[in-house]
Amino acid sequence: MTDYSMGKLRGNCVLAQSGGPTTVINCSIAGAIQEAFRYQEIEGIYGAINGILGVLYEELIDIRAEDPKTINGLVSTPSSALGSCRRKLSEEDYDRILDVFRSHNIRYFFYNGGNDSMDTADKIAKLAKKSGYEMRVMGIPKTIDNDLAFTDHCPGFGSVARHNAIFLRDAAKDNESLYTSDTVKVVEVMGRDTGWIAAATALARESDEDGPHLIYVPERPTSKEKLLADVEREYKKRGRVVIAVSEGMVDEHGEPISASTSSVDVDGFGHKQYGGAGDTVCEFIKEGLKIKARSNKAGTSQRAAVDRASVVDQQEAYMVGQMAVRNAVQGQTGYMVTLVREDGPEYRCTTGLAPLADVANAVKYLPDEFINNEGNYVTPAFIDYAKPLVGGFLHPYIRFEKNYIEKKLPTFKG
Amino acid sequence: MTDYSMGKLRGNCVLAQSGGPTTVINCSIAGAIQEAFRYQEIEGIYGAINGILGVLYEELIDIRAEDPKTINGLVSTPSSALGSCRRKLSEEDYDRILDVFRSHNIRYFFYNGGNDSMDTADKIAKLAKKSGYEMRVMGIPKTIDNDLAFTDHCPGFGSVARHNAIFLRDAAKDNESLYTSDTVKVVEVMGRDTGWIAAATALARESDEDGPHLIYVPERPTSKEKLLADVEREYKKRGRVVIAVSEGMVDEHGEPISASTSSVDVDGFGHKQYGGAGDTVCEFIKEGLKIKARSNKAGTSQRAAVDRASVVDQQEAYMVGQMAVRNAVQGQTGYMVTLVREDGPEYRCTTGLAPLADVANAVKYLPDEFINNEGNYVTPAFIDYAKPLVGGFLHPYIRFEKNYIEKKLPTFKG
Structure with a gap:
């Protein structure tokens, strides 16, 4: 038991998860819970069911009553174990909270969430202070999108990156063997506003034959004409093309190439749900180049594939959960725990703190130095950044060396 | 070295792979190659590049010149290592072959292929016989679709089943935590004419909370009205629904609900490419029930996910490759190797032989006893059939037991 003479605050705690789940979001909750077990200051440990909705509706569960095996099992169970939500809160909601x-x-x-959750946490912290109610509020970062500022990267990103590198590598291997009939393969990955996830598919590529050959991210608007010119050039090189696109890929006017038009496709924050960028790219290619194109889209499965999780990501997700609790018990409030990459030859991250309000109001886009000049692929600097985060890669796939037998007949004209 | 006094035929052999690749198709080629190494009768071992196209164009590689490590690496490399094709052969093509x-x-x-390949192999065997050219032709079964007759199941099926059970389980876990905003999750899987693959997603379900809650297969035409009634009923039960659909799902008129209309979406055999059944089901639900629905579609990645391969499937794929060579050396020709499930408490398969022509002209649909009366799920008999084929499942995911804290405030009306 740790005992701090300064800034001691005793009471119950609430843990909640929000927004789109990740493969490792429960690692963070496990880290927070197991750290909370260590302190006398923390009495009841409650989980809010379905994010902030669980607080609003007083749907709080007693974590201490759970089987310790369940707590341990969190680290290998994807998707928010406490349930999640996407809700824009009103002023009355905050008072109720x-x-x-x-x-x-x-x-x-x-x-435990992304920008919107940090905004919510910040408002709660400020309201509590204004109301003279002593409490400590800490954000635990989570987003596959990797778009939170003030942190080197976000827990959840390494695992979705690893999933999609595998998912694209397999699609490319299929395309390689069947390119005489399946010529272009498009893999659509998540990423509404930023291209971090699409960029990470480049980790699948070790030789020119491997995919992806082209990557399109929301940071670089791409016209249909530019896209078709890129695809045609790559097609001429090897008779097939593997393309990764962000769901939020935008045209030259900055409009998503496939924003859903259905009114129910809007979440609680008014964000439009995209999805279909891959199919749209296929349609462009089929119409414009008269070659076959098909798309794969792992959708929500990409952010829940625990068998493809990055070990580094799992460990870091656990660590940020731990550190949120440790810092709060030590007296901090109003911060999100960040990941800080240490200098040195070996990859290593420690944690830091960033004010919730700063995180809430910033979005980290792929910087220019991570995108090539053509705006259709990543740079080696991006690979250096992303590679340590996926925690080791898979066994190599083989290719025949192909020593051809001498031909004996006239060339076939069929 | 095995030496047979009867029916000895000495010469070179050609191996070829055809049609859509699978996760384990290279296990079959590895089995065939390593078995061929054992016989004096087999001199040159050649691989035809891109299926029968490699024969037509004399693009034959020398397998004996390959590094043994490459041959061993075949078992963990998905997708046809020799390349594949989809080509409808003309009479002149057969003469050229x-x-x-x-x-x-x-x-x-x-x-090494499916129905179409067995038809090709059969015609080659018959033409050789008619022409007085002594040769032996054997089919090695391969299809994720599991629709070849005369075999208990097809190499490739167990692995795609395992992938999709994992893929759907993860999608369902995501849906479970985010159902307050992402209400219906549709997972589209392969299966143009048969529902074996969609049916296998039921292996993901161990409790009522787990998905899938509904499964639609091409064997049971389903009207939009029936679909919406099913979804509404399941939605009322738990506030969310996870649905698996075959890409070839058909409406009450027997028409694919989402056949592609683009003329380039037709393969060499004139088969239309489907894909989009999942999106179509989502549109129906959004329009008809005004609830959110999103689809996941692993596409070609589902048949190349070697990290999710079934060990049973890998071993059986290797075995059918071995047995094709062994039987041919022993004097057989004109057969496809089949898998024969032995009676007994433990799952075990041996091999048999079926005439190529019989296999070529038959399609094995999901039998009635594997589909429930409602036509929207599988029966326990199907689970008994399919479970041994996926070669063991994953670690269980946890769920909190959820002991709720007593509420202290008036019910929230927000």
Whole structure:
């Protein structure tokens, strides 16, 4: 048991998860829970069911009553074990949240999510302070999108990167053997506003034959004409093309090439749901170049594939959960835990803290030095950045060396 | 070295792979190659590049010149290592094939593929016989679709089943945590004419909370009205629904609900390429029930995911390759190797033989006893059939037991 003479605050804590799940989001909750077990200051450990909705509706579960095996099993169970939500909160909602916290003597609130969740956490922290209710609020970062600022990268990204590198490598291997009939393969990955995930598919490529041959990210608007010219050039090189596209790929006017038009495709924050960029690219290619194109889209499975998780990502996700609790018990509030990459020849990350409000209001796009001049692939600097995050890669696939037998007949004209 | 006094035929052999690749198709080629190494009768071991096209164009590689490590690496490399094709052969093509075989003293031809490939192999065997050219032709079964008759199941199926059970389980886990905003999840899997692959996603389900809750297969035409009634009923039960659909799902008129209309979407055999059934089901649900629905589609990645391969499938794929060569050397010709499930408490398969022509002209649909009366799920008999084929499943995912804390405030009306 740790005992701090300064800034001691005793009471119950609430953990909640929000937004799109990740493969490792439960590692963070496991880290937070197992760290919370260490402190006398933390009495009840409660989980809010379905994110902030669980607080609003007082749907709080007793984590101490769970089987320790369940807590241990969190690290190998993808997707938010406490449930999640996407809800834009009103002023009354915030008042209600504080009422719930007061009535249950909640002195610690740990919110595991992305930008929107950090904004929510920030507002709760400020309202508590204004109301004179002493509590500590900490953000635990989570997003496959890797678009949170003030952190080297986000827990969840390494695993989705590893999944998609595998998923694209397999699609490319299929394309390689069947290119005489399946000529272009498009792999659509998540990433509404940023291209981090699409960029990471480049980790699948070790030789020119491997895919992806082209990568399109929202940071680089691409006209249909440019796309077709790129594809035609790559097609002439090897008779087939493997392409990775972000779901949020945009045209030359900055419009998503395949924004859904259906009104129900809008989440609680008013964000439009995309999805279909891959199919749209296929249609462009079929119409424009008269060659076959098909798309693969792992969709939500890409952010829940625990058998393809990055070990580095799992460990870091656990660590940020731990550090959120440790820092709060030590007196910090209003921060999100960040990952800080250390200098040195070996990859290593420690943690830091960034104010919730700063994180809430920033988006980290792929920087220019990670995108090639043509705007259709990544740079070696991106590979250097991303490679350590996927925690080791798979066994190599073989290719025949192909020593051809001498031909004996006239060339076939069929 | 095995030496048979009867029916000895000495010469070169050609191996070829055809049609859509699988995760384990190279296991079959590895089995055939390593078995061929054992016989004096087999001199040159050649691989035809891109299926029968490699024979037509005399693009034959010398397998004996390959590094043994490459041969061993075949078992963990997905997708046809020799390349594949989809080509409908003309009469002149068949004459050319025989000319190539004669000129290279090819006495053994092993064709690794599905129905169409067995038809091709059968015609080659018959033409050789008619022409008085002594050669032995054997089929090595391969199809993720599991629709070849005369065999208990097809190499390739167990692995795609295992991939899709994992892929759907992860999608369902995501849906479970985010159902307050992502209500319906549709997973589209391969299967143009038969529902074996969609059916196998039921292996992901161990409790009522797990998906899939509904499965639609081409064997059971389903109207939009029936679909919406099913989805609404399941939605009322748990506030969310996970659905698996075959790409070849058909409406009440027997028409694919999402046949592609683009003319380039037709393969060499004139088969239309489907894909989009999942998106179509989502559109139906969004329009008809006004609830959110999103689809995942692994596409070609589902048949190349070697990290999710079934060990049973890998071993059986190797075995059918071995047995094709062994049977041919022993004097058989005109057969496809089949898998024969032995009776007994433990799962075990041996091999048998079926005439190529019989296999070529038959399609094995999901039998009635494997589909429920409602036509929207599988029966326990199907699970008994399919479970041993995926070669063991993954570690269990945890769920919190959820002991709720007593509420202290009036119910929230927000």
